[in-house]
Amino acid sequence: MIVTGGVVITMDAARTIYNDGAVAIKADKIVAVGKASDISHQFKGATQIDAQGGLIMPGLIDAHNHPGQYLSKGIGDDVGILQWLYERVYPYEAHCDEDDVYLSSLGNFVEMILNGTTCFCDPGGYHEHALARAAKDIGIRGILSRSTRDLHSSSYPLPDNLRETTEQAIERGAKLVEQYKDGDCLRAWFSLRVPYNVSDELCVAVRDLAERYGVAVHSHVCAQDGENEMSVERWGVRVLERLRQLDMLRPNLYLVHMGWVTDEEIGWLAENDVKVAHCPSASMHGAYGNISRGTFPKMHKAGVNISLGSDSVTAGRTLDMFRVMYLAACAHKDATLDPHAFGAHAALEMATIKGARAILWDEAIGSLEAGKKADLIVVDTRAPCWHPMGDPVRTLVYSGGGDSVRTVLVNGRVIMRDRVFPGIDMTWLTGEIEQRSKRILGRANISVTSAWPHL
Numbered sequence: 487m488i489v490t491g492g493v494v495i496t497m498d499a500a501r502t503i504y505n506d507g508a509v510a511i512k513a514d515k516i517v518a519v520g521k522a523s524d525i526s527h528q529f530k531g532a533t534q535i536d537a538q539g540g541l542i543m544p545g546l547i548d549a550h551n552h553p554g555q556y557l558s559k560g561i562g563d564d565v566g567i568l569q570w571l572y573e574r575v576y577p578y579e580a581h582c583d584e585d586d587v588y589l590s591s592l593g594n595f596v597e598m599i600l601n602g603t604t605c606f607c608d609p610g611g612y613h614e615h616a617l618a619r620a621a622k623d624i625g626i627r628g629i630l631s632r633s634t635r636d637l638h639s640s641s642y643p644l645p646d647n648l649r650e651t652t653e654q655a656i657e658r659g660a661k662l663v664e665q666y667k668d669g670d671c672l673r674a675w676f677s678l679r680v681p682y683n684v685s686d687e688l689c690v691a692v693r694d695l696a697e698r699y700g701v702a703v704h705s706h707v708c709a710q711d712g713e714n715e716m717s718v719e720r721w722g723v724r725v726l727e728r729l730r731q732l733d734m735l736r737p738n739l740y741l742v743h744m745g746w747v748t749d750e751e752i753g754w755l756a757e758n759d760v761k762v763a764h765c766p767s768a769s770m771h772g773a774y775g776n777i778s779r780g781t782f783p784k785m786h787k788a789g790v791n792i793s794l795g796s797d798s799v800t801a802g803r804t805l806d807m808f809r810v811m812y813l814a815a816c817a818h819k820d821a822t823l824d825p826h827a828f829g830a831h832a833a834l835e836m837a838t839i840k841g842a843r844a845i846l847w848d849e850a851i852g853s854l855e856a857g858k859k860a861d862l863i864v865v866d867t868r869a870p871c872w873h874p875m876g877d878p879v880r881t882l883v884y885s886g887g888g889d890s891v892r893t894v895l896v897n898g899r900v901i902m903r904d905r906v907f908p909g910i911d912m913t914w915l916t917g918e919i920e921q922r923s924k925r926i927l928g929r930a931n932i933s934v935t936s937a938w939p940h941l
């Protein structure tokens with residue numbers, strides 16, 4: 487198969503762009519990328535997907551996303567992060583059964599594919615097998631993990647059925663990793679949900695198991711004001727100092743949010759090649775302070791590998807990585823009064839090749855190069871917002887949107903063609919999402935009132 491007739495943004499090491507380019511695919515892999523005339527000459531008779539003058543680019547990587555939270559959309563609006571987590575999201579998760587997680591993930595993955603996201607990285611939920619089933623049914627690539635925590639405080643209590651002993655947390659997390667260790671499209675990692683809910687014993691056990699299985703450890707860290715103070719109160723040191731003392735600062739440690747770090751701590755991240763995921767939409771929606779603190783441009787300059795994530799539809803309200811890229815490209819300019827902070831090219835790298843490196847999958851995805859997996863998207867640029875095109879990278883980040891994504895391939899398979907999903911009835915899906923969400927929020931006793939009168 488060849489995908490041809492458009493501008494190919496390869497994201498290879500030289501960041502090559504072919505103005506009239508094509509990508510040749512055999513089975514699940516890319517076999518050639520180049521000028522359309524050369525590719526069509528080399529692969530005569532191949533089936534064609536015509537990009538009709540649009541963009542052909544790597545599928546976007548949403549490197550931090552909770553698929554299981556899709557049915558909780560709306561319960562995180564306009565509340566503080568601790569209230570949102572302990573009074574809303576955790577009770578929501580505690581009241582979801584397998585079928586809820588399956589439908590939640592299905593809705594989540596359909597929205598992702600519609601917006602050109604071909605790979606997700608889940609920081610941990612429950613009923614992960616239902617989530618995996620939805621991923622397989624849609625055909626999306628991703629990394630699963632089981633939410634792991636063993637400490638519970640009386641000031642921030644967890645729902646009873648989410649409480650586990652250290653041994654249970656280790657055993658259940660390891661079982662999932664074991665099951666997906668040879669996965670082609672689906673892999674599994676360990677998760678330490680938040681540092682203030684995990685014991686040193688659990689951290690060390692997960693660190694050693696992750697080394698043994700060759701996987702990473704995903705954790706929400708330094709997301710908010712007061713988190714370091716909570717750590718000092720309980721463990722006598724700030725969060726990253728605690729992780730350093732536990733010998734966890736390694737290339738397979740994957741830390742999300744990370745706004746509340748010092749210059750010295752940024753140095754530790756760079757030295758140890760610790761990976762960081764940035765979720766600008768979640769930070770802006772939830773007032774986390776990860777942009778206004780001004781730490782991300784410093785991490786970027788220090789050479790820390792940063793990926794991009796939507797977090798969840800509840801946290802950031804959008805799974806459209808074009809919007810997330812726009813925020814990553816622009817928000818730091820405003821916060822630091824520096825027009826060179828991040829920008830479009832850095833944002834696209836974070837959502838593609840640097841995202842792939844962050845999730846330890848860059849040998850296979852993140853760029854369009856011969857030998858890599860065929861995860862790519864075709865973007866329709868016929869709408870006026872794309873013109874004048876100028877630099878296609880700046881135009882896609884600053885002016886484009888996920889609704890322009892027309893065709894999506896994952897692992898060489900066409901998942902969506904011309905915005906049509908085979909086998910998914912959207913009316914059924916959205917109806918089920920509405921009904922099932924209401925039932926879960928009812929069981930969890932979560933109600934969000936509307937600000938204005940409804941007549």
Ligand SMILES: [Zn+2]
Pocket residue numbers: 550552609706742797798
């Ligand atoms: Zn998260």
